[in-house]
Amino acid sequence: MSDRLSSGSRSIAIVGPYLSGKTTLLESLLWVTKTTSRKGTVLDKNTVGDSALEARDRQMSIEVNAASFEYGGVRFSILDCPGSIEFAQETYNALIGVDAVVIVCEPIVDRVLNLAPLFKFLDDWEIPHLVFINKMDRADIDFMQVLKALKSISSRPLVPHQYPIGQGESLTGFIDLVTEQAYHYHPGAPADLVPFPEELKAREQIARSEMLETLADFDDHLLEELLEEINPPHEEIIQDLKMELGADLIVPVFVGCADRDFGVRPLLEALLREAPDPETTAERRGIVLNDSAPIAQVLKTYYTPQGGKLSLVRVWQGTIHDGAVLNGVRVGGLYRLCGQQQQSLQTAQAGEIVALGRMEGIKTGDTLTSLEAQNAAELPRAEQMEPVYALAINAENRNDEVKLTGALAKLLEEDCSLHWHQHGDTHEIILSGQGDIHLQVALDRLRRKYNLPMSTHQPQVPYKETIRKKATSHGRYKHQTGGHGQFGDVYLDIQPMTRGEGFQFAETIVGGVVPRQYIPGVETGVREYLAHGPLGFPVVDVAVTLTNGSYHSVDSSEQAFKQAARLAMQDGLVKCEPVLLEPIVRITLSIPTDFTSKVLRLVSGRRGQILGYDAKADWHGWDEVLALLPQAEMHDLIVELRSLTMGVGYFHWEDDHLQEVPDKLAERVLQSSANGNSNGNHNGKSR
The missing domain is CATH 3.30.230.10 (Ribosomal Protein S5; domain 2)
Known part of the structure; x- marks a missing residue:
């Protein structure tokens, strides 16, 4: 096989909501493949993922972390992605560069809705994905109910790959629905074969029939076998799973408990057998692999204390050499990452995810090519998320103000969902992003990385x-x-x-x-x-x-x-007769239909004018609410909206017009200004 393609590699992203256990799953994968000699934990703050101090302080993922291991003769590049909606831009930027995605979730029906935006993104981009239901050792778990809830948010059919075996409140093993063999888990060791539990035969048959019937929807030969009541060979089922996962037609489902390594090895085996290879992924991205000229795409940008700027890239075609010139910039180092650890490389093959050093002027999402491939089309990039929360910032030390612009520029290179500007009317420096935690992480980075401690306050309302x-x-x-x-x-x-x-x-x-x-x-x-x-x-x-x-x-x-x-x-x-005016924004809120009435009350309670609501196009079970809302009521709207909608509601807004402030409220705003708050920073809330 030519160096433009290495089928001996797979790039996999691990995603999931906060507390689902995806960073723990990565630790387990690294440990069972003997990549690490000890298994870290989030509580002990010694995991490969979540390696940044800001992540460990909060015990949550705040940026993409890369790791790598070999298993079964294949080099796996793994991206541990943030689960919080406030850091979703990081996740989306990374997902467009992988071969497959493992969605980690808890077996709690009420929390499945948190995954809806992620499923929608993967379905829209046609990225193959499978589900690992983690923490299956909890009490009172109804596997089929969890599966039903997952199906309600996916436009692709879910296919159970396993059926869990429990004893009392404990997860003890699983049934492989392909081979119909039962396995018993052992902490720290592979599961072993055990006699089939006859009491689960009826439920296992229902799950297996569902799997085969779903696969048969895409395979006429398998359909004929089922109609003739022929039990298909295991190899045929595996091949169907591989083809249909690679084409993003199905979503296989696995079970386990990552902190005890239960189910991790079967998941790894499935990734080895069934995850699409780099060539299949490149074809899905519309990349014509017709020569050996390197093509890569930047998935994430880091500024490290020791090594300076690092660009995490997916190599789509060809071979990248240390010292190569891409987009007119010489590669100043080629590395394989494992958390904070860097392994120097001389070359990286198609399908791998590696870091390039000192790529000045190169940004996240950029397509990198050599001079020979300079006519290659720009690869699509994830849509930029609009800011929904803002703080006004000031350097605590006035002498630091001259350094602030440069530090913010680097901060925005690392996290392109952050924005900053100096307001033309209020002259404040406004830092905006996806929520309060998002901005607090950014402020922590300014303090730690650039020695720029900031004071903050709510942005002034630009009254006229x-x-x-x-x-x-x-x-x-x-x-x-x-x-x-x-x-x-x-x-x-x-x-x-x-x-x-x-x-x-x-x-x-x-x-x-x-x-x-x-x-x-x-x-x-x-x-x-x-x-x-x-x-x-x-x-x-x-x-x-x-x-x-x-x-x-x-x-x-x-x-x-x-x-x-x-x-x-x-x-x-x-x-x-001068009168006070306030800015009014036109806002479109997107929420699950079950929460529409609550959101209508939320908007009305913030002096909003409801213009109407309707079903959201291409989003099953979601509504869009269109309204006019005073900007003074916008500051913490996203916080309350997410609280009402289990974390998944979001909105887009744009300036619309100026409107007279109601007399009583205008009196309070002017009184606030007269009392020394020349900011005019009254938020106008009457609740």
Whole structure:
């Protein structure tokens, strides 16, 4: 086989909700393959996955961790992916680069819904995936009920590969539904063959029939055998499982208990036999393997204290050599990762996931090619998640502010679901992302990696103000010093405009009462005053017309007319009944149908206006709620939404319009500002 393809490799991602045990499963895989000499635990903070300090502090996955081992003559590259929705971007970026995915879940029906977004992503991208139901040693587990719940969130049929054997409240073994052989688990050792438990025969037959009938939907020969009541050979069933998993037509289901290594070896054997090879995956991605020029894609970017920048890549075609030039950048080191450990390599083959050193200017999602393959198409990348939670940040030490921009740039390279900007009205530095934990992890990294401790607060609401009626005002600026004085004199007509029209300046000067060269100064003075109106906020939707004035042939200047205009605005705007405006956003909330009524109450309770709701396209059992919501009510909306929807609800939003703040609320906002909180940071909540 040519070096453009190595079927002796498999790339596998392990995913699952928080506390499902996926990092423990990785530890078990590494231990049973003798890759590690001891098995770490999350509680002891010594696992290969979750190796970052921020992950160990929280005992949860916050970024993709890579590991590798050999088993059965195949090199496995494993990606341990975050389970929290707040770090889903990390997971999605990684999933597009693997051959298959192991979904780890607990045998609790009520928690299965947490997996719905993940199943949807895998189904949409047609990524082969199987399920490992972990922690099967818990009491009162109904395997068939858990299987039914999983089926309700998958658009692919689930195929049970095993049936659990229990004794009392303990998981003792399993029945292989392919061979119909029973096995007994042993801690730290492979399961051994035991007599078939006859009391489970009826239930095993139901599960096996379901498996074979599902496979027969895609195999006419197997269907004929079943119709003729011929028991198909084991090899035929395995081949069907391999072909249909590789084509993402079915989702095989396995059981076990990772912290005791139960079921881990059968899962590993199934991955060895049935997971698609790199060539099949490349074809599914639309990559035509027609030459040996290297093609790779960046799945994750790290900045390490010792080695600097590392780009974790999936090699899709060809061989990558240390020192090779990809996208015009020389590879400054080639490594196989196992948590924080790095093993130097000279080459990496197609199908492997490795780290490239010092790839400056290369970002997560980029397609990397050599000069020979520079015409290769850009590989698709995971959709960018929009921010839903924000904090305003300040360096605790003002001398650190100059370093902050560079540190944030690196932080965003590592985690592309983070965003930052400096708000044009409030001048705050806003860091936004997918939730409070997400941002706290980012702040921890700023402190630990870049020695930049931050203080935070809720972002200011960018209130505006406008006027309700028109008025005429006069401003005269006269200042006399020892030499030339300053003189400017203007009359202004001020009137409200339709909401959203912004600002308009005009002049109707006749007879040269205000010389042309001074009129720009008048407009500048008006604009400068509108930046901070009588209520303390920027003024919008106002038209100002210069109608009259006078000047002095010696003392007048553009600066003097600017000051006169400011005085006229200061006097006139108060007469125009200024009112406070708040930004209103248009928001689309996506939630399971069972929670729609609760979400409608949530939006209404935050002064929202429901525009309607309907079934969500291509999402079985989900609704979309469309609403208008004051931005002041947005800060912790995602927290409450997830709390109401078992962690799976999400939303998209965009700025829509400005709207008058209700009088009582406006009084509280203005009082807050007058009492020294010039931020105008009242959140407007009346609950």
